[in-house]
Amino acid sequence: MLRTLLAARSSLRSSRKILTSLSSPPFKCWAPSYSSKQGSDDAHETVSFLLKDTALRSRPPRLLVVQPRLRPDRLLQAKLNEALCLANSLEEQRDGYFLTDFFDKELPPHIVVQNPSMKGHKARADAYFGPGTVHNIKCHLNNAESKGEVDAVFVNAILSGVQQRNLETAWDKPVLDRVGLIIEIFNAHAFTKEAKLQAELAALTYKKSRLVRVRGPGGRYTFGAAGDAEVVSARGRGSGGQGFMSGAGETELQLQRRRILERRNYLLSQIEEVRRTRAIQRAGRKRHGGSFGQGLATVAVVGYTNAGKSTLVSELSNSDLYSDCRLFATVDPRLRSAVLPSGRKMLFSDTVGFISDLPIQLVEAFHATLEEVVEADLLVHVVDSSAPNLDEHRSTVFQVLQQIGVSEEKLLNMIEVWNKIDIEEECTDADEADKYLDEDEESDVKSMATESETDVCEQSRGEYEAMEEKENYSDGWLYDEDTMVDESDFCSPSNADDQQNEQPNKNKISETDSLIGQNGPHVKTSAVTGVGLQELLELIDEKLSAQDDEKLKGAKMVERNIFERKWRPSHTQEDSTIAAEQ
Numbered sequence: 139m140l141r142t143l144l145a146a147r148s149s150l151r152s153s154r155k156i157l158t159s160l161s162s163p164p165f166k167c168w169a170p171s172y173s174s175k176q177g178s179d180d181a182h183e184t185v186s187f188l189l190k191d192t193a194l195r196s197r198p199p200r201l202l203v204v205q206p207r208l209r210p211d212r213l214l215q216a217k218l219n220e221a222l223c224l225a226n227s228l229e230e231q232r233d234g235y236f237l238t239d240f241f242d243k244e245l246p247p248h249i250v251v252q253n254p255s256m257k258g259h260k261a262r263a264d265a266y267f268g269p270g271t272v273h274n275i276k277c278h279l280n281n282a283e284s285k286g287e288v289d290a291v292f293v294n295a296i297l298s299g300v301q302q303r304n305l306e307t308a309w310d311k312p313v314l315d316r317v318g319l320i321i322e323i324f325n326a327h328a329f330t331k332e333a334k335l336q337a338e339l340a341a342l343t344y345k346k347s348r349l350v351r352v353r354g355p356g357g358r359y360t361f362g363a364a365g366d367a368e369v370v371s372a373r374g375r376g377s378g379g380q381g382f383m384s385g386a387g388e389t390e391l392q393l394q395r396r397r398i399l400e401r402r403n404y405l406l407s408q409i410e411e412v413r414r415t416r417a418i419q420r421a422g423r424k425r426h427g428g429s430f431g432q433g434l435a436t437v438a439v440v441g442y443t444n445a446g447k448s449t450l451v452s453e454l455s456n457s458d459l460y461s462d463c464r465l466f467a468t469v470d471p472r473l474r475s476a477v478l479p480s481g482r483k484m485l486f487s488d489t490v491g492f493i494s495d496l497p498i499q500l501v502e503a504f505h506a507t508l509e510e511v512v513e514a515d516l517l518v519h520v521v522d523s524s525a526p527n528l529d530e531h532r533s534t535v536f537q538v539l540q541q542i543g544v545s546e547e548k549l550l551n552m553i554e555v556w557n558k559i560d561i562e563e564e565c566t567d568a569d570e571a572d573k574y575l576d577e578d579e580e581s582d583v584k585s586m587a588t589e590s591e592t593d594v595c596e597q598s599r600g601e602y603e604a605m606e607e608k609e610n611y612s613d614g615w616l617y618d619e620d621t622m623v624d625e626s627d628f629c630s631p632s633n634a635d636d637q638q639n640e641q642p643n644k645n646k647i648s649e650t651d652s653l654i655g656q657n658g659p660h661v662k663t664s665a666v667t668g669v670g671l672q673e674l675l676e677l678i679d680e681k682l683s684a685q686d687d688e689k690l691k692g693a694k695m696v697e698r699n700i701f702e703r704k705w706r707p708s709h710t711q712e713d714s715t716i717a718a719e720q
């Protein structure tokens with residue numbers, strides 16, 4: 139018990155350091171319930187399935203977090219903390235406020251399990267995890283349920299539609315994967331019309347790829363959740379014709395796809411309008427947004443979620459932007475004006491934070507918002523200096539910036555700010571005192587995860603085999619002949635020192651480092667204590683002035699070229715005049 143408490147305390151303490159918070163409703167992908175009113179904005183509400191439940195609207199949903207094991211343990215700890223924060227952020231605002239303070243929330247129930255993609259294996263095509271792990275998680279789910287209701291299971295990995303559906307069947311609970319949860323969070327936190335439209339578009343794109351074939355209760359194959367299957371317009375019935383004129387009708391899958399497509403087209407047209415408006419506003423600011431009619435420079439503040447972007451912008455611009463420990467507290471982009479040390483007025487653009495494995499659907503859907511970043515005159519990259527996986531955060535941000543089309547020149551000119559240095563200092567002081575305790579806690583977290591897996595597994599390994607016969611959660615036909623059953627999934631604590639998971643990240647980091655050509659920050663700040671803010675403003679001032687000088691030089695060159703060039707008729711003109719005279 140004490141070990142669990144210590145482990146929980148350690149996780150919460152680390153999550154305080156690493157993340158801020160976020161909350162939103164989990165995402166259940168079956169049975170789209172859109173009404174046929176295509177133009178209606180009400181449809182946004184139907185995107186979040188779990189929070190449609192009135193009980194869940196009055197309290198945050200409780201998720202069981204499943205974290206696949208990673209090496210080294212430092213990385214596992216960081217990922218687990220992030221997963222716990224994601225899960226705890228799954229909450230909807232009421233009257234503009236969250237019901238509970240993030241730090242007052244209990245740690246969600248969680249389990250670390252064998253990683254099916256470690257040791258050179260591939261994740262199973264049918265259920266991602268091996269059957270032992272699936273059963274083990276089911277046992278933990280039952281255990282967690284005995285202490286309080288669990289509304290859904292969050293697997294901190296990317297699952298295919300089939301895997302998700304099979305796990306839902308096996309655990310008899312909605313399952314959210316990393317992409318689904320992040321999209322849900324965006325939907326829950328979106329406040330402005332622009333953000334709502336974009337978040338819904340991302341959810342629709344995600345949902346469209348999740349319409350998988352399942353076996354219905356009557357044994358026939360269909361699309362959607364069990365029991366939802368229905369051929370809505372069979373040949374000759376309801377398809378508006380008779381005999382050979384009647385056509386094949388519309389299946390459930392076609393109907394669902396058509397509804398999604400119609401809604402998607404509507405959202406795209408609305409987002410296009412937002413983009414146009416933003417482009418006009420940007421052009422206006424660039425031309426004469428300044429106090430004396432000159433252009434107003436925009437500085438976009440980017441970074442990993444929870445790095446402290448909003449807090450920093452608030453401090454620099456003397457404003458009060460919403461900041462919170464919840465991840466993705468900012469989904470609605472905001473502009474704030476500030477005056478630089480030279481007296482120059484400029485705008486800060488605070489925008490959505492990034493995260494590793496940021497769903498591509500979100501990047502594409504938030505194109506209109508992210509265009510502000512691409513079009514900004516200067517970028518400020520805020521890094522949480524207290525994050526243990528800081529390098530991974532940095533490389534994630536660079537990848538997303540490249541993905542959205544930020545030019546290399548802008549990336550090279552970007553200012554890197556290491557924020558939250560007060561935590562670093564605090565930790566250095568506390569480290570000595572905590573040294574022995576930390577070692578204990580770390581081993582507790584490890585053993586807790588391993589033990590919990592082993593305990594439940596061992597008691598039920600025999601039972602599982604019998605149960606597998608009875609309850610075939612994967613419907614049999616989903617098994618692929620190539621699918622491997624990883625025996626190590628049966629309760630054996632991981633002792634393989636597989637470094638493969640880390641390798642891709644290392645490569646990414648070195649690529650990024652070579653691109654930015656520096657390994658340290660330009661400025662170290664604390665948005666809370668105000669350290670380094672003046673230095674940052676001076677650096678921004680300097681960079682913007684240097685850019686102005688460059689532009690001026692360029693403009694003068696063009697001007698000189700125009701005035702110094704003597705006009706002569708072109709050859710073709712001369713030739714044609716001569717030809718005409720002759």
Ligand SMILES: Nc1nc2c(ncn2[C@@H]2O[C@H](COP(=O)(O)OP(=O)(O)OP(=O)(O)O)[C@@H](O)[C@H]2O)c(=O)[nH]1
Nearest residue numbers: 158444445446447448449461462466467468491665
């Ligand atoms: N100790 C400390 N905490 C900070 C600092 N800057 C921000 N925070 C805290 O970190 C949490 C996240 O801050 P935000 O400003 O919301 O972070 P963000 O980068 O805007 O996060 P998203 O909008 O979710 O992407 C909040 O609880 C802040 O109070 C800092 O310099 N030191």
Ligand SMILES: [Mg+2]
Nearest residue numbers: 447448467468
């Ligand atoms: Mg923010």
